[in-house]
Amino acid sequence: MRRPLPLAAALLLALPFVYHAPYPLHILVIVLIWSFAYTSWSIMGRFGLVSLGHGGFMGIGAYVTALLWNKAHLTPWLGIPLALAASGLLAVVVAYPCFRFRIIGHYFALVTLALSGIVLQVITATRDYTGGSLGYTPERYHGGNSLYALQFTGKETWYLIALAVWAGGLWVWRKVDRSMLRCALEAISEDEDGAAAAGVHVTAEKLKITVLSAVMTALAGALYCQYQMFISPDTVSGIAISLQMVFAVVVGGIYVSLGPTVGAVITILLAEVLRISFGTRAVGWDNLVYGVLLVIFIIFLPKGILGSLLDLARGRRASPQSAARVASA
Amino acid sequence: MGVFDIYLLEALINGVLLGGVLALLSLGLNLIFGVIDVVWICYAELIMLGMYGMYFMYAVYHLPILVASVVCIAAVAVMGVILHVLVIAPLLGSAPINQLLATGGVLFFLQSAATVMFGVEFKNLGLRLPVLKVSEMFLSYSRLLAFVTALLAMLAVYLFLARTYTGAAVRAIAQDRQIMPLMGVNTHRIYVITSALGGALAGLAACLLVLQYDVHPFVGLSFGPLIFLICVLGGLGNFVGGFAAAFVFAEIISLGGLYLDLEWGYVFAFAFFIVMMFLRPQGLMARRS
Numbered sequence: 108m109r110r111p112l113p114l115a116a117a118l119l120l121a122l123p124f125v126y127h128a129p130y131p132l133h134i135l136v137i138v139l140i141w142s143f144a145y146t147s148w149s150i151m152g153r154f155g156l157v158s159l160g161h162g163g164f165m166g167i168g169a170y171v172t173a174l175l176w177n178k179a180h181l182t183p184w185l186g187i188p189l190a191l192a193a194s195g196l197l198a199v200v201v202a203y204p205c206f207r208f209r210i211i212g213h214y215f216a217l218v219t220l221a222l223s224g225i226v227l228q229v230i231t232a233t234r235d236y237t238g239g240s241l242g243y244t245p246e247r248y249h250g251g252n253s254l255y256a257l258q259f260t261g262k263e264t265w266y267l268i269a270l271a272v273w274a275g276g277l278w279v280w281r282k283v284d285r286s287m288l289r290c291a292l293e294a295i296s297e298d299e300d301g302a303a304a305a306g307v308h309v310t311a312e313k314l315k316i317t318v319l320s321a322v323m324t325a326l327a328g329a330l331y332c333q334y335q336m337f338i339s340p341d342t343v344s345g346i347a348i349s350l351q352m353v354f355a356v357v358v359g360g361i362y363v364s365l366g367p368t369v370g371a372v373i374t375i376l377l378a379e380v381l382r383i384s385f386g387t388r389a390v391g392w393d394n395l396v397y398g399v400l401l402v403i404f405i406i407f408l409p410k411g412i413l414g415s416l417l418d419l420a421r422g423r424r425a426s427p428q429s430a431a432r433v434a435s436a
Numbered sequence: 437m438g439v440f441d442i443y444l445l446e447a448l449i450n451g452v453l454l455g456g457v458l459a460l461l462s463l464g465l466n467l468i469f470g471v472i473d474v475v476w477i478c479y480a481e482l483i484m485l486g487m488y489g490m491y492f493m494y495a496v497y498h499l500p501i502l503v504a505s506v507v508c509i510a511a512v513a514v515m516g517v518i519l520h521v522l523v524i525a526p527l528l529g530s531a532p533i534n535q536l537l538a539t540g541g542v543l544f545f546l547q548s549a550a551t552v553m554f555g556v557e558f559k560n561l562g563l564r565l566p567v568l569k570v571s572e573m574f575l576s577y578s579r580l581l582a583f584v585t586a587l588l589a590m591l592a593v594y595l596f597l598a599r600t601y602t603g604a605a606v607r608a609i610a611q612d613r614q615i616m617p618l619m620g621v622n623t624h625r626i627y628v629i630t631s632a633l634g635g636a637l638a639g640l641a642a643c644l645l646v647l648q649y650d651v652h653p654f655v656g657l658s659f660g661p662l663i664f665l666i667c668v669l670g671g672l673g674n675f676v677g678g679f680a681a682a683f684v685f686a687e688i689i690s691l692g693g694l695y696l697d698l699e700w701g702y703v704f705a706f707a708f709f710i711v712m713m714f715l716r717p718q719g720l721m722a723r724r725s
Contacts, residue, residue: 155531155533157533157536157537201710204713204714205713208713208714210713212532212533213475213532213533213536213672214668214672216533216536217475217664217665217668218668218709218710218713220661220664220665221661221665221706221709221710222706222710224661224665224702224706225703225706225707225710228699228700228702228703228706229699229703231699232696232697232699232700232702232703346657346661347657350540350543350544353537353540354537354540354541354544357537390551390552390556391547391548391549391550391551391552391653392548392552393548394544394545394547394548394551395544395545395548395549395552397541397544397545397548398541398542398543398544398545398546398547398548399541399545400541401537401538401540401541401544402523402538402541402542402545405527405530405534405537405538405541406523406526406527406538409530409534
């Protein structure tokens with residue numbers, strides 16, 4: 108299992124230099140950015156903290172960065188950290204009382220749903236600054252190619268940036284996966300009272316993972332904004348985006364590190380294939396297929412494609428112990 | 437702008453009228469939650485389909501509006517049953533959040549099915565009820581009609597739950613899901629009846645909303661989140677709480693819309709919701725022992 112990793116890394120790094128047709132590269136960048144966003148969501152989602160507010164965090168990441176650049180002429184190198192801080196702060200403001208007052212499950216999902224609704228409505232309501240639902244464009248600087256403004260015309264550059272951020276996301280996932288935080292959160296998701304009685308600081312642990320997840324999601328939003336150079340409330344924020352995150356992660360597999368990535372690849376390729384083969388007639392079909400898949404997956408394959416495949420592979424190597432663990436999980 | 441001017445009064449009255457419709461909307465969702473313990477995230481999308489049904493029956497096939505309304509209510513009730521049998525029933529034993537997400541999938545499905553079938557154009561009945569003018573105030577008949585019908589429908593649901601044998605069974609299931617099957621209540625039958633009732637309420641809401649608003653595939657998103665917030669604010673499954681919350685929300689939106697923009701009305705309503713969640717979590721969690 109050790110050797111494929113450097114090999115895969117080398118292949119991914121070398122890709123844009125060998126093969127640089129703009130369209131596939133664009134799709135790859137988009138896939139990587141969304142994979143990172145989905146990974147950020149599932150880093151808390153896997154512990155049963157289902158948030159429908161991540162569209163809000165992503166919107167803040169994108170809009171704060173773009174607004175600071177256009178209005179205050181603050182370079183994204185400073186703007187992005189500020190956006191991340193804003194998003195983290197919002198996460199604390201909303202999540203701390205939630206966890207403190209034990210708002211869990213359905214209720215947590217619905218409170219966070221309100222959060223994504225608020226962010227969307229604020230963006231629309233402050234249309235004098237944000238352009239409202241018409242969208243917003245960061246001003247181009249030096250022909251849109253400048254390290255200072257974090258704007259690049261070359262898709263290769265963006266590919267490498269997105270690749271690095273995505274790999275960073277997976278690294279964070281791995282760090283969390285091997286930390287005490289994970290044990291604490293798994294205990295909490297099984298039984299909050301039990302975990303608290305065993306000495307786990309429930310509120311603090313949940314807050315840590317939520318802030319981490321919100322900050323990462325905001326980074327995805329900022330990155331998306333810098334790459335696309337156009338954001339609108341519908342593409343980076345709101346309830347539809349929040350549901351889209353949940354959907355992709357559930358399809359890919361919520362409990363495995365590459366699950367969200369697989370989910371992003373499947374959903375984006377599906378949308379693109381439909382778009383290319385049916386053109387404008389395809390409007391709506393991608394979500395139609397998503398919706399049906401989501402229902403089918405939750406009923407029949409709650410671990411997602413990758414999760415189920417890994418289970419299958421593990422099952423073939425048939426150790427009764429692991430089979431028992433899978434069955435009990 | 438004075439404090440007690442005519443616009444304020446108009447906004448207040450419109451808020452009450454809006455509250456009636458919101459209360460009707462949240463009643464259906466509350467009923468489903470209280471009895472089956474499932475949140476239909478796609479509830480607003482059922483209403484959207486009902487609105488399309490009304491549009492086609494009335495504006496395209498020229499059925500009389502009352503006939504169209506009855507057919508619409510029945511059709512959405514059937515959709516509610518289908519939703520329960522196909523999606524909810526297989527998931528009754530799994531985690532609540534999975535049920536929530538599965539109905540989220542249905543939301544995507546219905547929304548895009550509407551896009552594919554009907555296109556994204558805004559459609560309306562082409563029927564405009566007159567506007568009532570009461571000393572400088574403008575109140576639309578369609579809102580008044582919606583308000584009155586919503587109140588009557590809520591009364592009917594109350595009587596059904598309080599006075600009929602089946603209604604008693606529904607309330608019993610809502611109180612204890614484990615014991616009632618042992619007492620000889622057919623849970624599945626009650627669930628189907630509740631889903632049909634919830635669907636019928638959505639259908640009725642569709643008939644009322646289509647008089648006031650244009651229908652398009654994403655119309656559900658404009659009031660769907662609001663309905664959930666109202667239900668949660670009132671305490672999921674708590675009919676009286678939902679009723680009160682609907683009016684509070686409607687007033688906030690209406691007054692916010694008066695002094696600022698309509699979006700700010702929504703922002704205030706959402707913010708109020710989050711604040712209330714923290715101030716009165718016990719009201720919210722009242723159902724959990």
